[in-house]
Amino acid sequence: MDRRNTVYQGPRNQVHNFFEYCGFKCPPMKGFAVFLQEVLSEKDQVQYWFCRDRPYSYVSVDKFKVACKEFHAGQGLNEELCKSFDEAENQKNGCRLIYIHWENGNHSKHAWLGNGLLPSVVHFCMCSDQHRVLTSGVPELALTSSRLGIFYKQRDLYFHPAWAYSISSTIVRIPFSFLDTLLWTSLIYFGVGYSPEPERFFYQLFIQFLFHQVAISIFRLITAVIRTLPIAAIFCQFTVMATLLFSGFMVSSLNVTLGHQALQRNGLNFDEYFYWISIAALIGIWILLCLPCSSRDREISSFISYIERKKDSSNSIQENQLSGARVKTQVTNMVLPFVPVTLSFENVHYFVDTPKKFRGKVPNKKLHLLQDISGSFRPGVLTALIGSSGAGKTTLMDVLSGRKTGGYIQGDIRVGGYPKVQKSYARVSGYCEQTDTHSSPYNSKGSCDLLSLKFVKEFLQMIELDEIKDSLVGIRGVNGISAEQHKQLTIAIELVANPSIIFMDEPTSGLDARAAANVMRVVKNIVSTKRTVVCTIHLPSIEIFETFDEIILMKGGQIVYSGELGHNSCKLIEYFEGIPGVPKIKENYNPATWMLEVTNSSIEAELGVDFSHLFKQSNLYQRNKELVQELRVPAHGSKEGLINIMGSVYVFMVSTGASNLLSILPIIISQRTIVFQEKFAGMYSSKAHSLAQVIVEIPCLP
Structure with missing residues (x-):
């Protein structure tokens, strides 16, 4: 199917014959699932045209539909549809369908009555203006909870300080709070019959507005502290209950104390200044409730403007070496210039403490997750960390990107020849997580505008999001943009911070072959700007695997292969086929799949070899060590x-x-x-x- 139209319907083993009938043929080293998706695209269709006797012209979906009807599989389907149906069986199914609709109608009727009755009962039971204003702040629970993931992600990546997020959230809610308060105050004030003087009405409106802000701040604070929506909702229920019980609203007239009666009988001096004292108290409570949400438990660095970046680039090396040393040539063809950065690592080890429940079974107190890892990532080179589940590829990337806050890291990690300092390294690196977390109310352009206003247009074009820049992000899998565009938006948000190094954790996970190919094309666009890009990937298709320039194959926390792929993975295949006993790759077989199959534990046990040990004895390993030693020294002439x-x-x-x-x-x-x-x-x-x-x-x- 394509564009809500059926392109082909028939036997599975006749699909390739149908497209050859239309003039298109799948190449030998191409996955057929990818071919089926790309042959329908106007951009990619021409590469599969094999009829040299007639010129190529775009075959639309409508033409495919007509060809399917003329194809023998389509003709057989039409003959089957023309057959008469069994009337008795059809009536039986029809009666069953009517019964199902009747049952669903009853459920819908009950739900409709419940949805109409419950709000009506709640409306008449809520007899206090303050109660209405207080409970109208309950939606702040869901709003704050849905944004916490974005907030913590951006805070940990030094995007903005916590107080900026708290102040902006408060300011954004003020117009909606004012409209809500104006509606309820107008209904209650004039409905009860209070004094019609405008001054008294606005006094009431002002104090109700501040009361509503305090209520919103209470719910926002509870959600920010608890962080879990169901538990926060329980605490908010107790808060509302306590507010109603201790505010005098729920106390019966028969239970009024003697002291209260004496105060009512003698009277008090309620002058005008008591009103302003109440206003000041509400403002003070409002500020106090907003302060915990602006906590500075972690030192957050704000964004640096373009002018400050240019100023920093001319400072001395003592100030700039913490941001990562850079190679000599600066990229100037971008609207937002940056300096390419190399990342080298040598003899990296990573340990974690053994869990308590396994300490009796495991002799060592620490688990050795990464063992003697050496390599380098260079500008303009797309590198893949590949391996089976548990190989250590994500662990290695987290260690190199500075995301591992626990455990013990040993080894030398250098950025352009200078030791890595995480606070400054975070300003020249980006990390695209596997789970795409975005604010659903924003559009694609707005999500990037939050980070950089000047350079959004160029980055949207690079990421191929300019055509949907005004589309709402929405919720993944429910509404809004597609899963592929969610992944591209994740990359775009990291890119507008202008990093020199970008780490991507499984950029093609959860995507079909067509969407994964589009994402990798976007990644290649980023690499063409001379940025250093590193991706982890599990089991790629042939097309995606051939996209990478170099790979690091890992197994059990060790490197099995690190080097170039070559055309059609020739260098990778040559290396492994040079090992005695390793089976040859089959024709048109996926090199990534073959590579993982020949390096598994069963093949090692059968051959009696250790692939990581063989790699350390190879000439390729020595060349990699020489390259690492070269990159450990800062670039000359900078x-x-x-x-x-x-x-x-x-x-x-x-x-x-x-x-x-x-x-x-x-x-x-x-x-x-x-x-x-x-x-x-x-x-x-x-x-x-x-x-x-x-x-x-x-x-x-x-």
Whole structure:
């Protein structure tokens, strides 16, 4: 199917014959499922045309439908549809369908009556204006809970401080709060028959508005602290109950205390300033409730503007080496320029404490998850971390990206030759998670506008989202944009922060072959800008596997292969087929699948070899080590290096001159008395003495 139309319907084994009948043929090294999706696309259809005797012209869905009816499978389907049906069986099914509709109608009727009756009862039971305003803040629970995932993700990635999120959430709710308060206050104030004076009405409106803001802040605070919507809803119910019980609303007139009756009988002085005291108290409570949501438990770095980035790029290397050293050439063809960054790692080990329930079974106190990992990621090279489940590819990427906050990391990780510092490294790197979490009310352009206003258009074009930039994101799998576009939006949001290194965890997971190919095309567009891109991937198709330039194959926390793929994976196949006993790859077989099959534990046990040990003995491993050693040294001739040299020369000249001046002071002090004595005796002038001192020092200058 395509565009809500049936392209082909018939036997599965006749699908390839049907498309050959239409003039299209699947290539040998192409997955047939991918072919079925791409042959219907106007952009990709031409590559599958094999009828050289007639020129190619786009075959639309309507033409495929006509061809399907003319194809023998379609003709057989039409003959079957033309047969008469069994009337008795049809009446039996019809009666069953009527019964189902009647049952559903009864359920719908009951649901309709319940949905109409319950709000009516609740409406008449709510007899307090404050109660209505208080409970109208309950929707803040779901709103805050749905945004917490985005907030914590952006906070941990240093996108914005917590107080900025809290203030913006409060300001956004003010117009809706005012409209809600105006509606309820107008209905209650004039319905009860209060004083019709405008001044008194606005007094009532103002205090109800502040009361509503306090209610919203209470529910927002409870949700932010508890973080789980069901538990937060329970706490909010107790909060509403306590507010009603202790506010005097639920106390019966028969239970009024003697002291309260005495106050009512004698009266109190309720002057106008009591109103403003109440206003000040509500504002104070409102601010106090907003403060915990703006907690600065973690130091959050705000975004740096484009001007500040340009200013930072001209600072000394002492300020910039924490952001990652960079290679010499700066990319200038982008609207938002950046400097490519290399990432090298050598002898990386990662340990975690053994869980308590396994400590009696496992002799070691620590589990060795990554063992002696060395390699490099370079600008303009798309690298894949591949392996079976539990191989350690995601663990390695989390260690290199700085996302592992627990455990013990050993080894040398360098950014462009300088040791990695996580606070600054987070500003030049991005991480696209496997789960795409976005705010559903925003559109694609708006989600990126939150991060960068100047450069959204270019990045949307690069990610191929410019055509749907005004579409609402929605909820994945329910409404809004598709799963493929969700993944592209995840990449776009990371890209507008202008990172030099981008890590992607399973960018094609949950996507069909066509959508996965589109996402990988977007990834290649990013790589073409000379950014360093690293992806983890589980079991890719042939087309996706051939997209990568280099791969790191892992097994059991160790590297089995690290190097280039080559055309049609020729270098990978050559390496593994060079190992004695490894079976040859079949014709038109997926190299990724074959690679994982020949490196599993059963093949190792059968051959009696350790593939990770064989890799460390290979020439490829030695070349990788030499490359890592080369990248450990900062690039020569960079702007930062020139500033270092000039600074060193300046410091040397200043310190040398100062030391020479200080060394000559004792000599001048000792000769000062003699000079003054001979000057007063008229032997020579002070100018002649100074000139003689300079001439004497000239031979010593070289």
